[in-house]
Structure formats: structure tokens, C-alpha cells
Amino acid sequence: MARTATAPGDATSTPEARLRNDVLARLADDEYRRLAKLLTLEQLQVRDLVYEVDAPIERLYFPIDCIVSVVSASPDAPTVEVATIGSEGMAGLPAFLGAASSPHRSFCQVDGQALVGSVADIRRFLANDGSLHRLLHLYTQSTIVQLAQNVACNRLHNTEQRTARWLLMCHDRVNREDYPLKQEFMAQMLGVRRATVSEIASRLQEQGLIRYRRGTLAIVDRPGLQRVSCDCYDIVAKEHARVMSQ
Numbered sequence: 001m002a003r004t005a006t007a008p009g010d011a012t013s014t015p016e017a018r019l020r021n022d023v024l025a026r027l028a029d030d031e032y033r034r035l036a037k038l039l040t041l042e043q044l045q046v047r048d049l050v051y052e053v054d055a056p057i058e059r060l061y062f063p064i065d066c067i068v069s070v071v072s073a074s075p076d077a078p079t080v081e082v083a084t085i086g087s088e089g090m091a092g093l094p095a096f097l098g099a100a101s102s103p104h105r106s107f108c109q110v111d112g113q114a115l116v117g118s119v120a121d122i123r124r125f126l127a128n129d130g131s132l133h134r135l136l137h138l139y140t141q142s143t144i145v146q147l148a149q150n151v152a153c154n155r156l157h158n159t160e161q162r163t164a165r166w167l168l169m170c171h172d173r174v175n176r177e178d179y180p181l182k183q184e185f186m187a188q189m190l191g192v193r194r195a196t197v198s199e200i201a202s203r204l205q206e207q208g209l210i211r212y213r214r215g216t217l218a219i220v221d222r223p224g225l226q227r228v229s230c231d232c233y234d235i236v237a238k239e240h241a242r243v244m245s246q
Contacts, residue, residue: 001103011039011115021062021115022088022244023135031130038121042114044068046180050091050106057101058102060092060122061085065175066112069189073105081189082111083147084166086173088240089139095119096126109189110170110179135244142240149232157230159192163200164229166190167210172220172237178218179213204228 011017017202018024025034044066051057053073061068068091070083082104085091091114094102126133154161166189170181183201187194204210211218211224219225226233 001060006239011041017041017064017115018115020064020087022113023090023132023139024062026135026244027131031132035117035122035125035132036123039115039117041113042110042116044108045111046185050107050108053092053100053103054101055106057095057099057119058114058158059118060090060095062115063087064113064115064172065173066108066114067110067170067173068106068114069109070102070104070106071189073103078191079105079188079192082150084169084173085143086170086234088134088173089143089243092119093136093140093143097140098124109185109239110174110181112174112179138183138243138246142236142243145239145243146236149236153230153232154191157232159190159196160200160203160228161230162190163197164204164225164239165208165233167217167219168222168225168229168233169236171222178216180214180215181217 018027018036024032024035039062041064044061046186050059050061063086065216068085069081069219070085070091070234071079071081071221073079090096091106153165157165163186166186170179184194186201187197190197201210201212205212206220207224209219209221209228211220
């Protein structure tokens with residue numbers, strides 16, 4: 001799908017967008033102004049590719065209100081999400097860490113905006129002293145915790161708990177009350193059958209926790225949904241807040 005972008009460097013004219021991304025919001029104003037000259041504000045659509053398996057990673061994405069998934073892509077197994085990225089961080093960590101490519105695929109899961117820059121430009125920017133380098137290392141630690149907790153969660157907790165946790169994570173990242181989300185997509189992300197997701201979504205809706213109509217989801221009772229979720233949600237959320245505040 002095609003992306004809608006502003007003119008190159010036009011991120012300087014949308015300073016409010018920066019405040020909705022946790023990494024960028026923590027930069028000093030002067031450092032962000034220099035970085036913004038390298039970024040464009042883009043509208044991503046569902047399934048827009050961020051990077052492909054074993055292909056060069058050319059751009060880094062700082063989500064504003066979109067969600068990006070990182071998924072396993074084995075030809076011999078179903079696609080399963082391994083990481084969820086939104087306004088808390090940046091998509092393209094393998095390139096930040098020095099890798100040219102990744103064995104995983106990454107694409108837009110929920111449509112919305114992101115500030116986007118080329119890997120080459122941002123690497124040159126990071127070569128200078130500044131806090132972005134430190135913040136991205138902290139975010140990397142937060143992501144490692146998310147990945148590790150995903151493994152434990154998939155092994156220890158039932159599908160309803162994992163669904164509630166995943167919906168809470170999405171809600172944290174989109175910065176809006178409702179958003180489009182297909183059951184087929186949810187099933188793929190959770191590694192379960194679509195019928196299972198449909199049954200769980202109906203049950204959560206009957207309990208007054210979510211509203212799901214025509215492919216659009218809204219969380220109606222967030223505290224109630226947190227009670228259904230396993231404690232993995234709190235572990236990841238608290239670790240992110242702790243790490244990024246250092």
C-alpha cells in the first residue's frame with residue numbers, strides 16, 4: 001500500500017507529534033529540532049511494510065498513533081507476533097543495533113501516523129553526542145523484557161488472558177479510544193484460530209469490557225480488562241516506565 005507523507009523535513013512543522021512518542025518526547029528541544037530535519041510525518045495503512053525478512057532495513061519509524069508488529073515468518077509454521085511497537089518506542093531496532101537486516105518481518109498492524117527517517121541519516125545523527133542514543137538503548141532493554149515476557153505468557157497463560165493483555169498493549173499505543181482491528185488479524189497475532197478469538201471477543205463484550213462492531217474495537221472498561229489479563233501486562237508496562245525514566 002502507498003504511504004501518505006509530508007514533504008521531507010516537514011516534521012519540524014509538527015512539533016506536537018513528537019510529544020506523543022515516548023522516546024522523542026524525552027529529547028531536549030534543541031536535539032529534537034535537529035533530528036526533526038531528518039524526519040517526515042507519514043500516514044501508515046494496515047499491512048504497510050516496515051521491513052521484510054532478510055532484506056535491508058532502510059528506514060526507522062517512531063510511531064505516533066499507529067501500531068507496528070514484528071512477526072516470525074517461518075515458511076513451515078503459522079505467522080505469530082513476537083513484538084508490538086507503538087508510541088512507546090521505535091520500529092527498526094535491528095538497524096539501530098548495527099544489523100543490516102532481520103529474520104523477522106515488520107509491518108503496520110493498526111493504521112496511523114509515524115515520524116520516519118532513513119537509517120543512514122539517523123546513524124549519522126547518533127554519531128554525535130546526544131540523548132537519543134541513550135534513550136534507544138533503554139528502549140532496547142524494555143523491548144527485550146517484552147520479548148522474554150511474551151515467551152512466558154504464551155507458555156503459562158490461557159488465550160483469554162493473553163487476548164486481554166494484547167488489547168491493553170494496543171490501547172496503550174494508539175493514543176485513541178477506538179481503532180480498526182479485524183478478528184482474523186487478532187488470531188494471527190495471538191497464534192490461535194479465528195473462531196477462538198471470536199468467542200473470546202464475544203465474551204469480553206458481554207461482560208461490558210470491550211465494544212467490537214464492524215471491525216472496530218473500543219475498550220469500555222479498562223480496569224475490568226486488566227483484571228482479566230495476566231500479570232505479564234503489568235510487568236512489561238512497569239519495566240518500560242522504570243527503564244525509560246533513568
